Amino acid sequence: MSGAAARRPKVPKASNAVLTPLNSAATLTDRAGMREVAERAGVAMSSVSRVLSGHPDVSSAMRARVMAAVEALGYEPNMLAQMLRSGATHTVGFVVGDISNPLLAQIALGAEVRLRAAGYAMLLTNSVNEANLDATHIRLLQQRRVDGLLLSLSDETSDETLDALTRSMTPSVLVDRDLPLDEPFSAVLSDHASGIHQAVDRLVALGHDRIALVAGSPHVRPTRERINALEDALENHLGVVGQVRSGAFTEAHGKAATRELLAGRRPPTAIIAGGNQILVGVLDELGARKVRVPADISLVTCDDVPLAKFFTPTLAMINRDPYEIGLAAAGLLLDQLSGHPPETVILPTTFVTAASCGRPPR
Amino acid sequence: MSGAAARRPKVPKASNAVLTPLNSAATLTDRAGMREVAERAGVAMSSVSRVLSGHPDVSSAMRARVMAAVEALGYEPNMLAQMLRSGATHTVGFVVGDISNPLLAQIALGAEVRLRAAGYAMLLTNSVNEANLDATHIRLLQQRRVDGLLLSLSDETSDETLDALTRSMTPSVLVDRDLPLDEPFSAVLSDHASGIHQAVDRLVALGHDRIALVAGSPHVRPTRERINALEDALENHLGVVGQVRSGAFTEAHGKAATRELLAGRRPPTAIIAGGNQILVGVLDELGARKVRVPADISLVTCDDVPLAKFFTPTLAMINRDPYEIGLAAAGLLLDQLSGHPPETVILPTTFVTAASCGRPPR
DNA sequence: CACAGTACTGGAAAGCATTCCGGACCCTCG
DNA sequence: CGAGGGTCCGGAATGCTTTCCAGTACTGTG
Secondary structure (H helix, E strand, O other): HHHHHHHOOOHHHHHHHHHHHOOOHHHHOOOHHHHHHHHHHHHHHHHHHHHHHOOOOOOOHHHHHHHHHHHOOOOOOOOOHHHHHHOOHHHHHHHOOOOOOOHHHHHHHHHHHHHHHHHOOOEEEEOOOOOHHHHHHHHHHHHOOOOOEEEEEEOOOOHHHHHHHHHHOEEEEEOOOOOOOOOOOOOEEHHHHHHHHHHHHHHHHHHHOOEEEOOOOOOOHHHHHHHHHHHHHHHOOOOOOOEOOOOOHHHHHHHHHHHHHHHOOOOOOOEEEEOHHHHHHHHHHHHHHHOOOOOOOOEEOOOOOHHHHHOOOOOOEEEHHHHHHHHHHHHHHHHOOOOOOOOOOEEEEEEEEOOOOOOOOO | OOOHHHHHOOOOOHHHHHHHHHHHHHHHHHOOOOOHHHHHHOOHHHHHHHHHOOOOOHHHHHHHHHHHHHHHHHOOOOHHHHHHHHHOOOEEEEEEOOOOOHHHOOOOOHHHHHHHOOEEEEEEEEEOOOHHHHHHHHHHHHOOOEEEEEEEOOOOOHHHHHHHOOOOOOOEEEOOOOOOOOOOOEEEEEEEHHHHHHHHHHHHOOOOOEEEEOOOOOOOOHHHHHHHOOOOOOOOOOEEEEEEOOOOOOHHHHHHHHHHHHHOOOOEEEEEEEEEEHHHHHHHHHHHHOOOOOOOOOEEEOOOOOOHHHOOOOOOEEEEEEEHHHHHHHHHHHHHHHOOOOOOEEEEEEEEEOOOOOOOOO
């Protein structure tokens, strides 16, 4: 003990630079392993391991010896060996449809922050909204032995995906998805219905009687929820008709759907755009046809994006907090990883009206 | 061959006794390992390995036997063991300042696509634009033994980061960053200068004589390049003065800088916003002060975002292709991983004028 | 004083696959 | 018919750590 104390305390840190040449053996040759540390300290590898892992059965003398050797050699444990041995990779996979979508990017950010705080790293895969890639990615991630999965699937109905998930033992959290499986999954869901209801109520109050929803892919929960909510809401408002155009979360779909709607015999007086890419398509078509908002048609969009607030007229929207969703999803996963049973969290959506919602024409 | 086939399964494994209890669970609980495959096929593990790795010294009979066993057991190699043994993780880390920035998200998308095509997975870390997190993340990723690093650092000047990188042996690619180090790094750079020059030329042609640049963090290349380019461009236009406000890539900075500029004794006739968050701040302040674009002031922004095209008036911008940047960065990294020396790629920026650029007032 | 109990420590197996080496077997050429 | 070669395969070492088990030494107690 006194022996250790007698050593110049600075050695470990300050020597980083000084040590470099001295280190040549360790730096140039392969980095020191636990064996070298044990040798240098004159103890068994198991003791080194115990010291490093904070095991209680370690004398302070032993701890000092080992730590000295660790410092001297600049030893860093090999995580790969740890992973292999312990079976835990401290890594989670995030299967996301499209990271370039700001909504998903925010979710990823929230998840990564929470995960990293807990010592986990995040492996990211993009399915570019192709259903068949979901399953591929899930399998790939499992081969890498991720401890958990965050799933923002691009298609909930793909047999392949469902199959991969059924035979999966990996703790998983669904991000606003709902699978037709018996297995219990944790999930973070958004309460789309409430936002849609509020929007519809507002539109009806303004006098609208034909409300269209340009929705995204019908193979994911948000779209289904919104559609159901719209139908639901309209039951309370007799005489108001709803029109739904679901398709894909793309600008192209937004554009095409809008064109169809406008060309219909009874075009809508208000449109709800189900997502930010769709919004772009809707706006594009509206602009191309010189349809004025809100004079000719009212508009509501789902999920805020940075620049939306400068749009003229200001856009009414149904929002949610994506960062929070990411945080919650990661939290649920960490819970599961520490033994808790699957759980579902529902996060709110809020409708914010704005100039883009006006009285219908006539 | 029949001789070998006729042999009884070897008894040498004293551990058979130990295996027996596992036997029942082997099917459901623990996935089969290479040992089980070898046993079932009645061959050595080395043979299984050879078959699976496509080694040439394998008879077709052997291949068939092994593959049959693999199928029967649903064997999947344990990547952790492979990683430990081979030292290659087929994983690259991406240190990004802020994934919620659409520009970076697009870059990440491009990189991930390219990387995955080559069999690599991507570990993502967000530094939330905090310089000290960069170094932490680099070290974390290296502990995980990533094969390579994609670096979109939030601060090129941090000693800690520079230090971590200096002692790093990991192949790395800088994404629009420029480090004051001797080490040779691969890099994908954007030619910001050309875009700025075009923008300035256009503004000057319109009659502007006070051009301000609201730039982001001066600790990263894009900002420095833009600032230099502006000064450079103004040398060609005597009588035109430039004003620079660098700070951070945030809405707050954009707003504050704009306020200062407008409050100055000689406010600019045109503003170039150096990034999308900054743009939001600039627009915010302009709107709050009822400064009209382009009647009172002209505006140019850097780096397109989805909704920008609907802004009224249409925004002039200096663009680049982020997806392409991601692709290129990943490509450069893969090159290095296959032995090529570091290399630098320069990608263009293009200026697109629009209604937000008009004649200066008076 | 002896035995139980405590506090550590060392040894070795386990986790899973890759790879070097030596050897068995068969063919061919001298 | 034997030597030289080529083709394949099994054995064992290797990568690095964790963990179970057994053993040592010493303290407390009846």
